[in-house]
Amino acid sequence: MTKEDPVYARVAALKIKTPTELREIWRDLMGTEPPPFxxxxxxxxxxxxxxxxxYGGLKPETRKRLEELAEKWDGDNSAKRRIRHDLKPIAGTRLIREWQGEEYVVTVTSDGYEWQGRPYQSLSxxxxxxxxxxxxGPVFFGLNNYRKRK
Structure with missing residues (x-):
């Protein structure tokens, strides 16, 4: 994409659009209501x-390969695919938090967390x-600094 390319100009113009204009463009290009992000x-x-x-989207072979990888790693659980695994500590990590004079230890597992022998899906x-x-949960267990370093 060069500066003379009209696609480049359209992409660059997005920076100066108002949020209302961006939502209108979204409706035109995506055919749906824009998300509240x-x-x-x-x-x-x-x-x-x-x-x-x-220029065209992903090749069908690439789409198929990505779907196969997603299926391999996450099964048929599309909600699990949305989890940001790069923000979660490595499995086996122990999170220790003192609360009102008592110490609580949570272990990070490959599919969530464990506390007092019970599995949990979230720190919250x-x-x-x-x-x-x-x-x-991440705030309670002090993972803010962990996230900022990533």
Whole structure:
């Protein structure tokens, strides 16, 4: 894509569009209502779509291979595919948190977490069980700095 390319110009123009204009472009290009996400999200997805329409999308073989890999790693669980595994600590990691004078130890497993011998899907569920109130699990267990370093 060169600066003389009209596709380049369309992608570059997204930066100066208002959020309302971006949502209108989304409706035109995607044929759906835009999701309630950030401007950056809309810009990146629209940029890809503009290029996809101009130059073509993924080859059928590539799509098939990606689906095979997703099936291999996540089975038929599409919700599991959306989990950001790069933000989760390595399996076997022990998370230790002191709360109201008591120490709590959670072990990271390959498919979630374990606390007091019970499996959990999220740290938030464990934090809620410990405190009795809603907490963001990664915040409760002090993983903010871990995420920022990534």
């Amino acid at each position: 950030t401007r950056r999200y809309l810009e990146t997805r629209l940029s890809y779509r503009i290029q996809e329409l101009a 569920a464990i934090a809620r069980a410990i405190t009795g109130t809603r907490w963001n």
